[in-house]
Amino acid sequence: MGAARTILGMVSNLMYTVRIRESASRLGSIAIFVDTNEEMISKIREIHPSLLIFDLTAVQPGWDETVKIAKAEGIPVIAYGPHVDTAAREEAIQAGCDQVFANSKFTLDLPNILENAFKKV
Template sequence: MTKVLIVEDNEMNLDMLSRRLSRKGFTVISARDGEAAVRTCREAVPDVVLMDMSLPVMDGWTATRALKGDPATEGIPVIALTAHAMEADREKALAAGCDAFATKPIDLPDLLATIDSLLSG
């Protein structure tokens, strides 16, 4: 079963996405800020990370750079999740090391296809 780490500080967004992914057969774990995300990745080693970029304590860009800079977590695919849909936001997320980019509100079929593509490729 694929383990997904959702990094999201908004309770409603976290709950909604967790329930939708759980119904699709994913094991879902979560973190509320970037610092917790880095720690959780090292401890739980998820198959993929869904990273909100606007987070407290440590933002998603910094957390992604930390994950990609650590040999223990550098291979874990990170998908940026953000309400910021401008091309510059996408480029900034990819420059930080994100493997893919999705805008909120989340289009679940597109997100599932992205996850499948990252895990199979």
């Protein structure tokens, strides 16, 4: 069994990393952020996080394979991105993300989003 209630994220925007960390902390969780698919896969295997979060503006080619690895491990995956980038959001759904949010919804509802995701773990 891996680390309890650990969020693993690929997030490029400092504002979001701070918000995710703060919301995770309030729920008794920790958030770890990585920059590459390789780091993400390594951490999935090393710590078996409770949740993955992808910023759709930070993803790299091949990130959809990372989602498949997480899903095979039973790890829920959330993605968020600009509401105008419907193609990226559709790609996230096709990749297997459990939930995909517009930035505005993700920002406004982050504590509830995390809490609900943890209930499913």
